[in-house]
Amino acid sequence: MATIQEISQDAKDQIQRRIEERDVREKELEERRAQENKDKYINLGDKQKVVLKFEVEKNTSYKEFANKYGGITKRYFYPVIDPNTGEDKVFSSSTSTSKVIDTFLRKGITMLEIERQGVEKATQYIVTQA
Numbered sequence: 026m027a028t029i030q031e032i033s034q035d036a037k038d039q040i041q042r043r044i045e046e047r048d049v050r051e052k053e054l055e056e057r058r059a060q061e062n063k064d065k066y067i068n069l070g071d072k073q074k075v076v077l078k079f080e081v082e083k084n085t086s087y088k089e090f091a092n093k094y095g096g097i098t099k100r101y102f103y104p105v106i107d108p109n110t111g112e113d114k115v116f117s118s119s120t121s122t123s124k125v126i127d128t129f130l131r132k133g134i135t136m137l138e139i140e141r142q143g144v145e146k147a148t149q150y151i152v153t154q155a
Contacts, residue, residue: 067105067116069141071148076155077105077116079126079135094146101126108136122150129154 067075083104092098101123103116116139118126129137129152136155143149 065115067107067114067139069139071141071144074138074140076108076136076138077114078108079116079130079137080104080106081130081135118150122152125150125152 067077069075080103085104086102087099088102089097089099099120101118101120103118103123103126105114105116106112107114126137129135134154138153138155140151140153141148142151
């Protein structure tokens with residue numbers, strides 16, 4: 026049987042400070058992870074273009090998840106290098122864009138220009154050889 030012990034106000038205050046400090050550290054960690062993720066992915070706005078070097082020797086990952094429209098979205102995650110900065114990044118694409126990218130990659134064309142057109146469901150990515 027559990028025993029409940031009366032604790033002093035000082036002990037209660039110390040426990041409360043520990044809880045608050047832990048909550049702050051967890052929130053900071055979550056924000057840092059969100060920023061790292063944001064920095065990791067290529068994000069394009071409408072009519073923006075970027076040239077990327079696709080790293081064909083590295084594995085492309087795939088994920089399915091529920092989207093905000095109630096359906097299932099399939100995303101392919103390509104490891105890329107931003108040639109302007111030399112940074113390793115990830116380019117996320119739909120199945121249809123992935124098919125176009127793979128057509129180029131199969132031919133050994135790894136430097137591609139990606140242009141985003143549109144917003145929300147009307148977004149299309151135009152993929153061309155850079």
